[in-house]
Amino acid sequence: MEQKFCIFCGQSGLTKEHFWPDWFGKQLGKNEAAKYIDGSIQATPKLDDAEKKINTRSGCVATKKFRVVCATCNNGWMSALEEKVKPILQNAITPCDMKLDRQQLQLFSMWVTMKTMLAEHTKQKTNSTPKEDLRRFCKKQTIPEYFKIYIAKHDTNDICAYSRTSVRLGTVATAESHIGKIENNTQATSFLVGQLFIYVFSCTEPSLNILGNFKLNRLKRIKPYETKQLCFKSLKNLDQQSIQNVTYALEDFINSQSVASIQSG
Numbered sequence: 001m002e003q004k005f006c007i008f009c010g011q012s013g014l015t016k017e018h019f020w021p022d023w024f025g026k027q028l029g030k031n032e033a034a035k036y037i038d039g040s041i042q043a044t045p046k047l048d049d050a051e052k053k054i055n056t057r058s059g060c061v062a063t064k065k066f067r068v069v070c071a072t073c074n075n076g077w078m079s080a081l082e083e084k085v086k087p088i089l090q091n092a093i094t095p096c097d098m099k100l101d102r103q104q105l106q107l108f109s110m111w112v113t114m115k116t117m118l119a120e121h122t123k124q125k126t127n128s129t130p131k132e133d134l135r136r137f138c139k140k141q142t143i144p145e146y147f148k149i150y151i152a153k154h155d156t157n158d159i160c161a162y163s164r165t166s167v168r169l170g171t172v173a174t175a176e177s178h179i180g181k182i183e184n185n186t187q188a189t190s191f192l193v194g195q196l197f198i199y200v201f202s203c204t205e206p207s208l209n210i211l212g213n214f215k216l217n218r219l220k221r222i223k224p225y226e227t228k229q230l231c232f233k234s235l236k237n238l239d240q241q242s243i244q245n246v247t248y249a250l251e252d253f254i255n256s257q258s259v260a261s262i263q264s265g
Helices: 022-028 071-075 077-093 102-119 131-140 172-178 240-247 249-254
Strands: 014-018 035-042 051-058 065-070 147-154 160-167 186-193 196-203 220-223
Touching (some): 065 071, 102 131, 102 186, 160 249, 186 240, 196 240, 240 249
Antiparallel strands (some): 014 065, 035 051, 147 220
16 A cells, blocks of 8 residues: 555655656666666565566666655754755765864764665555654654664665665564564665765664674764764775675674564464
């Protein structure tokens, strides 16, 4: 069923919102022959019942839009936030050497959170952020405490891409409390913006602590904040294999023996 109400404020009258800013796609230029892969994987951990839906679509992924927010949010606080972050995103394309102070880091983290929340509503029944946290972000741009944001640079040829995995997870001790619940509680979203690789992990299950399994040591955590400033120039470069390892870390984990997994759908 198509999304009918704004994910942030609950109003009707949805408009299309770019995942990447409109100017970003225009700066790349129009390529009539461009195509991108659009797909999803729904599976129960440890069972061979994966359902894959993969389609090749015409157009550049940088111009992809999602109809999940209303005109008031889209043209109001979301547009204002995107405008404030624009110099940072422009620098991320080239030369990607900007030095961010604490305020700029906060703005950048808010933008990353906003895009992650958009991405989790691109496929019905895979979202994991509670409605009250979406409303709070709408009103005050407060990033949920369980959002973890990491960044690095990359040396691939791509400058815009995204991937997302969403599941319901619980430890053996908490498995009983998850029975009967259908909503997901854990997600991992990876995307490229210019020369930056961004990885976002969120889990609303407080008893679960699995990030130590994901080998994120080459990425810099910017939320929760580890530093008062950050220079893009000092970030480590990831190659294609390293990016794939991080991108699919959650998917690999749910097929491991480390945790009892319960997934909806």
